[in-house]
Amino acid sequence: MKKIMAMLLLFSLSLTSAACGNGAKSSIPDGTFEGTGNGRGGEIKVSLTMKDQKVSDIEVLENQESEGLSEAMNILKEEIIATNNLDVDIVSGATLTSVGFRLAVQDAFSKTGADKSLLVKKEKPAPEKREEKYDADVIVIGAGGAGLTAAITAAENGMNVIVLEKMPMAGGNTLISGGEYAAPENWVQEKEALEDSADLFYGDIMKGGDEESDPALARILADKALDGAKWLRDEVGMIFEDYMLFFGGHSVERSLVPKNATGYEMIHKLTEKLKETGSPLHLETKATELIMDENGRVTGVKAEYHGQVIEYTAKKGVIMASGGFGYNKEMRAQYNEEMGEGYLSTNSVGSMGDGLVMAEKIGASLVDMSFIQAYPTCDTQSGALLYVGDVRMEGRSILVNKEGKRFVEELERRDVISKAVLQQTGSVSYMFWDASAMEDSGMDVKHAAEYNGLIARKQLVKADTLEEAAAFFEIDAEELKKTVENYNQYAKDGKDLEFNKRGKLVPFGEGPYYIMVSKPAIHHTMGGIKINTEAQVVSTEGKVIEGLFAAGEVVGDIHGTNRLGSNAIADITVFGRIAGESISK
Secondary structure: OHHHHHHHHHHHHHHHHHHHHHOOEOOOOOEEEEEEEEOOOOEEEEEEEEEOOEEEEEEEEEOOOOOOOOHHHHHHHHHHHHHOOOOOOOOOOOHHHHHHHHHHHHHHHHOOOEOHHHOOOOOOOOOOOOOOEEEEEEEEEOOEHHHHHHHHHHHHOOOOEEEEOOOOOOEHHHHOOOOOEEOOOOHHHHHOOOOOOHHHHHHHHHHHOOOOOOHHHHHHHHHHHHHHHHHHHHHHOOOEEEEEEOOOOOOOOOEEEEHHHOOHHHHHHHHHHHHHHOOOEEOOOEEEEEEEOOOOOEEEEEEEEOOEEEEEEEEEEEEEOOOOOOOOHHHHHHHOHHHOOOOOEOOOOOOOOHHHHHHHHOOEOEEOOOOEEEEEEEOOOOOOEOHHHHHHOOOOOEEEOOOOOEOOOOOOOHHHHHHHHHOOHHHOEEEEEOHHHHHHHOHHHHOHHHHHHHHHOOOEEEEOOHHHHHHHOOOOHHHHHHHHHHHHHHHHHOOOOOOOOOOOOOOOOOOOEEEEEEEEEEEEEOOEEOEOOOOEEEEOOOOEEEEEEEOOOOEOOOOOOOOOOOHHHHHHHHHHHHHHHHHOO
C-alpha cells in the first residue's frame, strides 16, 4: 500500500510539474500583448497591458469600425479596466463592434499564457449618484438628431435645457444612418445648374407617401429643408461632400451627402454644439412617464437611471424626440401584421416606441401607425443598412435576381423595391456594378470598413469576370450577361425600355465586377404622435396638449405611407428646430 501511495504521489507531482511547465501559468506576467478579433467592419487589433495581475491599459491599434460605433470600444475599455474582467457586457446598439473588441482583448490576454481565472475581478463601480430632482426650462427626451437639434435651438433662445437619453451613447438612428439630407435649390445643385424647387420637393413628398401626408406638415418640410441644411453647415459646422445622391422617388438629384457619408458627422457636430450651450446630456436615463399638472399641462418627466427614480421638472415644457418603434417586433406586429417577426431591422436597439406609449397614455393622438417601411438593400445576416449599396443611388448599378434578370426599377420607392425583392428566389436581390462605378463612387474607400467586412462574410464578391462573379452566388451567368447587354443598349439609346429607370443611364464596362447580396429590413416607422405646424402635440380630441412638443421619427403624418430616402434627416432638422423655437416662446 505504501508503494502504491508513493507511486500515486509521484505521478501526481509529475502531472503538476507538466502542467506548470507546459500549460497555463500560475500568475499573470507583466507586459504588453497584442490580439485581434472581428467586428462589424473587419479586424480589430488591440494591445493589452498587464501589471500586478491587473489590466492597466488597452489600446486600439487598428480597426475598421465606423466612427460612431467605435465609441463603444472606449466604453468597454473603461469597464474592463475598472472591473479587471474581460467578459463585460456588450454596449447596446453596437453589438458586432463590442463582440469584436472583446475577442481582440481576450486573444491578447491568451498570449500571457495565464488562465482568465487568475484575474481577480473587482466590483463594477457604482454609477454616479444623481439628484432626486432636476429643474429646467425644457426637458428633451432623446439625443438623436431631432432631440439634439431641438435642445440646441431652445438653449440658443435662452432656455435652460436638459437632454435625456436611455442609451449609453447619443445618436439613435441618425448615428447609424447614411446622413444624407434632401434639400431643394441647394448649393451643389446651384453649382451643377440643376433646376429644383420647394414646390417640386413638396410634390415628391406627397406622391411618395401616396398623398397620405398632412399637407401642412409636408409643406413646411419642403419650404424649410434648405434653411435647415444651411443651419447645419453654417451654425453647427457640419461638413457636406461636394456631390449629391439620387434617392428613389425624387424627381431630381437633391440629396446632400455628409462627410464620410454617415450620420456620425451630424451627431458628432450636434453633440459638440450642445456642449457649447452648456446643456447637460444625461445618458443611460430612460424617461418612463410624463408629468401633468391639474390643468392638463405637461410639466416634467419621470425617469430611471440605474434603478434610481428621478423627477425632471420643465417650466416651459417637454420635447418628445425618442424615435420610432422599428426595433420593436411586437409593436410592429400590433399595427401591421406583415411587418412583425419576419423582418430584421436597420434600427438602433433603442427604437422601441417608448415615447409613443408615454404620449398615448396622457391622451396624445397617434396617426399612421400601420405605415412601416422596409429598406430594400440591407445586410442579410444582421439587417444593418448597407452604405456600400449607395452606388445604386448614383445610378451606377442594377438589381437582379437568382435568375440573372432585373425585376424592378432601381430608383423606385423603397417600399416598391422591397416588395419586389421579397417575390424573388430566396427573397433577396443581387446588386451588380462594374469597376468604373466603383471608382467613381468610391464606396470601397468611403466605406472601407463595411466593404471589407462584407467581403470577409461572403456577402459581396469582387471578380475579374462577370461569369466568375455570378458563379460566386450561383446566379445564372448567361441570363446576367444578356441583362447587362440589354442595359448597355438602353444606356446607348438613352431610355430603359424595361423599367424606365430615371436619371442618366451609364453603360457597364470592363471588370472587375461586383455583386452584393441583400434583403429588405425594417427601416422607418412613418406613424407616430400627431403634431400641428408648431410641433405641439395634439390630443385624441383634436386639442393641443400644452407643454408637450414632438419632433423626429416619433411624429406621424409627415411622410404618409412611405418616406423618401434622405427626407428623414431634413425632417428631424426642420421640426427639431421648430420644436425648439416653439417651446421657447
